[in-house]
Amino acid sequence: MNAPTLVRAPRVLVGFLVFVGLVGAVIGSLGAPLITAVAEAYGVSLAASQWTLTIALLAGSVTTPVLGRLGSGPRRRTVVLVMLAVEVVGSLLTVIPLPFAFLLVGRALQGSGIGLIVLMMAVARDHLDEQRAARTIGLLSVASTAGIGIGYPLSGLLTDLAGVRAAYGLGLVITAAALVAAVFALPQAPDRPSSRLDVRGAILLAIALPALLLAIGEIGDHPAPATALLAAALLLLIGWTFLEVRTGSPLVDIRLLRHPAVAAANLVMLVGGVGMYLLFSLITRYVQTPAAAGYGFGLSSFQAGLVLVPFSLLGFVAGRLIPALRLGARSLLAASTAVVLAAFVLFAVARSHLVEPILAIGILGFGVGAFSAAMPVVILAVTPAAETASAMSVNAVVRSVGFSTGSALGGLILATHTTGVFPRESGYGAAAWIGVAATAATLLIVAVLPLKPVAPERFRGRG
Incomplete structure (x- = not known):
């Protein structure tokens, strides 16, 4: 078996890996700001149009663990190239003027490549030195969420200027660019023994x-x-x-979850993810509510997308800072969760001026970025290099469930405070304080669960 080899141009590889992570985030976010435009362009209901977002996320949640397993062996380069090609085909289907069913198929094919980010983490761990790999994996974790702030404003602007297919054309351009870049920048995986797909x-x-x-x-x-x-x-x-x-x-090697630090990290990701996406969905919905409802700012899709720019920028700042800090896993997760808690409290008590939700979502971005960058530190400290993709794919699925739960929770709370078209403003306050409670519970979990890494050799000896 060949040992992992360091690449000669690490900066080029890091740039490529982060780019692929951003592509996945942008592809995943394309559906959200285009729901109304798709309904109008294709003559379907808003409920049907919502599936352009849902089907991509569902496809990603299913393929992520499969890609994690396939990418653990020597076929990783082939798997990445094939999945990027699938994304390009899916992107073509979203751009070509075909019936609505083909758009859904295209979005599903696009979403199937979202899980490539876990393979990018495995590449970083195999082909970069330890310090650079840690920083890159942290950035990749942040890219999966902070990249949303890139997709929202760009797709909103393109829709306003040239229609919904122009916005989907953004997906075609970036997936094609990622495929071309992968041909030249992606190294071969180490020659590890390959395992059969379950x-x-x-x-x-x-x-x-x-x-x-x-x-x-x-x-x-x-x-x-x-x-x-x-x-x-x-x-x-x-x-x-x-x-x-x-x-x-x-x-998925379930035995990896028997390690207390890995199991605890995934539990923290689940509970913390609920609160993080709850606040994200509340702010994006609040700023687009027309002032005629008695609150809100009536922002367009493009303007609401610009509100998310601080979320992305501060998320990347946090992603760069966290790997450089020599703090323990508990301290990293506690500090990042406390930042998210501060964002919740700010939105709960102050949202009458636009600057306040913008400030809250910026603080949230920093907290989410720090939280996402800290998570691989906990998991990979006790995970064999060969299981990097598999272990992180589990965490990605847990995060997806947590985010989906947070989104559903926000919708449920606002629905109970709705008597007309828009919820009463009290619904946002109630949802924010529930989020404060959920985030405080995450802090408690961080405080009591075993997050201290144990040597991998000791862990392997248990089973």
Whole structure:
């Protein structure tokens, strides 16, 4: 087996890896600001148009663990090139004037490549020195969320100038650029023994995860069927867990979660993710509410996208700072969670002037960036290099569930405070204080759970 080799041009590789991470974030965010424009352009309902966002996120949640497993072996370069090509094909389908069904297929193909970010983390760990790899992995973690601030304003501006297909054309340009860059910049993976893909586990997860995320998203509008679907999804995930434990070459090595630090980090990611996306969704919705509702600022999609720029910029600043700090895992996660808590409190008590939500989302961006950069520090400290992609794919799925739950929770709270078209402003206050409670609970979890890394050799000896 060949040992990992350091590349001769590390800056080029780092730039490529971060670019691919940003591509995934932009692709994932393309659906949100275009929902109304798609409904008008294709003559479909807003509920149907919402699927242009949902189907991409669902596809990403399913393919992420599969890509994590495929990328753990020597076929990683081939997997990345194929998935980028799939994204390009999907992007073409969103640009070509075809019926709405083809747009959904295109968005699903685009979303299937969101999980490539975990492979970029594995590349960084294999081909960069330890210090540079840590910084790059932190940036990649931040890119998956902070990159949203790039996709929102650009897609909103392109829609205003040239229509919805021009906005989707942004996805075609960046995915094609990523594919070309990968041909030249992506090194071959180390010649590790390849493992068989757990097809049964992949199929079961492909059913359970979309069911779970759909149930979370619909529980406010259709509580009875969503609750039944949620119960079924949880049963399927329990069955999938037992299957993975008993499989020789599992899709996800569940044994990695037996390490207290890894299990604790994923629990913190789940609970913290609920609060983070709750505030994100509240602010973006609040600033677009017309002033005629008695609050809000009536911003357009492009203007609302500009509000997210501080979120992205401060998220990247945090991503650059965190790996350089010589703090323990508990201190990193506690500090970043405290920043998110401060953003919640600010939005809860002050939002009558536009500068206040902008300041709150900037603080949130810094907290999310710091939190995202700290998470790999905890997990990878006790994870073998060969399992980097698999371990981080689990964390990515946990984050997706947490974000989806936060989004659904925000919609549910606002729905209970709605009597006309728009929610009463009191709904935003109630949701913000619930977010304060959820974020405070995350701080408590960070304080009591075992987050101190244990030597990988000791961990492997347990099982």
